Amino acid sequence: MTQITESIKKVTTGWLVMETIAGYGVDAIFGIPGTHNLEFYRPLSALGIRPVTTRHEQGAGYGSDGWSLQTGKPGVVITTSGPGLLNALSAAGTSYCESRPMIILAPGPARGAEFADKGTLHETKDQLAAAAAIVEWGRRVQTAEEAVQAVHDAFELFATTRPRPVYIEVPLDLLEEEADIAAEVIAPREFAAIAAPDQALVAEAAKLLASAKDPVILAGGGSRQAAAELRAVAERLQAPVVSTLNAKGVLDERHPLAIGSALRLAAARERAQNADVLLVVGSKLGEAELWVEALEARGTVIRIDLLETQLGKNQRADVGIVGEARATLAAIDAELAASELAPRDATAAAASVEATRAAVRAESFELSATNTLLAEAIAAALPENAIVSTDSSQIAYWGLLNTLRVSTPNSTPYMATYATLGYGLPSALGARIAAPDRPAFTVTGDGALMFSMNEFITVIEQKLDVTVIVVDNGGYAEIKQNELDAEIAPVGVDLVQPDWAAVATAFGGNGQRAANTAELAAAVTAAVAGGGLQLIHIDQATFDASEAAA
Secondary structure, three states: OOOOOOOOOOOEHHHHHHHHHHHOOOOEEEEOOOOOOHHHHOOHHHHOOEEEEOOOHHHHHHHHHHHHHHHOOOEEEEOOOOHHHHHHHHHHHHHHHHOOOEEEEEEEOOOOOOOOOOOOOOOOOOHHHHHHOOOOEEEEOOOHHHHHHHHHHHHHHHHHOOOOEEEEEEEHHHHOOEOOOOHHHHOOOOOOOOOOOOHHHHHHHHHHHHHOOOEEEEEOHHHOOOHHHHHHHHHHHOOOEEEOHHHOOOOOOOOOOEEEOOOOOHHHHHHHHOOOEEEEEOOOOOHHHHOOOOOOOOOEEEEEEOOHHHOOOOOOOOEEEEOOHHHHHHHHHHHHHHOOOOOOOHHHHHHHHHHHHHHHHHHHHHHHHHHHHHHHHHHHHOOOOOEEEEOOOHHHHHHHHHHOOOOOOOOOOOOOOOOOOOOHHHHHHHHHHHOOOOOEEEEEEHHHHOOOHHHHHHHHHOOOOEEEEEEEOOEOHHHHHHHHHOOOOOOOOEOOOOOHHHHHHHOOOEEEEOOEHHHHHHHHHHHHHHOOEEEEEEEOOOOEOHHHHO
């Protein structure tokens, strides 16, 4: 058999779709080649797009999300029809809940063969309806022109309103059909700028903030592109900043005004609740971020959001401003600069923030001293500029996400609302591809890692440097406690563990064990120096984290 070293240029609809995507600067895709999706793969080399073949489509989705968070571009996932697509829908659900851009591409039944129910390969009753129920919109195209237009429409969505995943289905016969479309139709487009915020509302918001005695800023995921503007307003007002997990790092968490991403803890949440003026930037203030049903702010509330429908969601707004966060905050700052703003006491503001931080730490110990101590040990060992993805594991939401301080947004890929298991490892490898100059880690529980340990081999195959810190608490400890609280004898939650260090070694990586803070620090240093796939196993029951409490 002759080995083909370069794909023959056969310009099919699949080629045109990928060429359109490449025009917007996407240079990596995540997915698994399959019998029905080959025409999406044919042009990748010619277009300079890196294919990342994960070992499960869910991993492809989470890998693309990690990549997207670092690049600002949508993650692109290619699946095959039927099972491949359905496997990716958990990742689509994550992107939808967390308001992140993603394009899922899949072939569908040939035109005229919809609902045939005749036993064709990967036959699914209605895969378009399945995907459309999860994403912002799903579309089955009928021509090459429609396919290209769907890609442009996706990028327009991402550029002009709340970013969420989309699904584009190309019938198999159309995907493989040769097509000829003018270059200007494929070329990337400029989209209309987001409307400027209402200046009267901006002025009203600035007046309220200028007269506030105790203003607080609550930063949500919609503020991630407005870090400089948010910092300017915070410093001008000497206003403490508390963030959601999706906005963690939008203000450098070592800044004297940064409370951090601890809204789930009462001490931080009450700081926002008790503000006389609360400025909420780009957050729906959902229960999953707050760990209570509603914030119930007691003071005047100003909200900024791209969508008017969000301005009263989960919390009333006394002043609701529809606008992009960067432009709106800049406009508020300009109004504040022009006003007769009374001098602010930076020392008192910093002391207030530090007191809140101390209360957050004390509350963390009350909730889980074990996870807090261990999280502090891990945070102390990590390189300062690391990207640290996490999973829906106790070590993350009870420990590390409250403890670790980061200086830039998107440094801790996570999914607070969808809260899936198996996110951490694939999102870390995607982040490493996008940001090869930053150390990439995932900190995850043993139960969560079992959902995605197949991606160890993706790390090896892609020649990536990724370190996995797996905190082994013996199974599903959170659910075990839920069972006990419900007076159910523990069932299905105490899990048999593999030799995690040996597993990593078997995949071609390097496995280590750490029994105390000194060993952990040494293991992290060795992992970063060694590169490739690194795994550090921590048995939580026996780990000595006493030094971290100092």
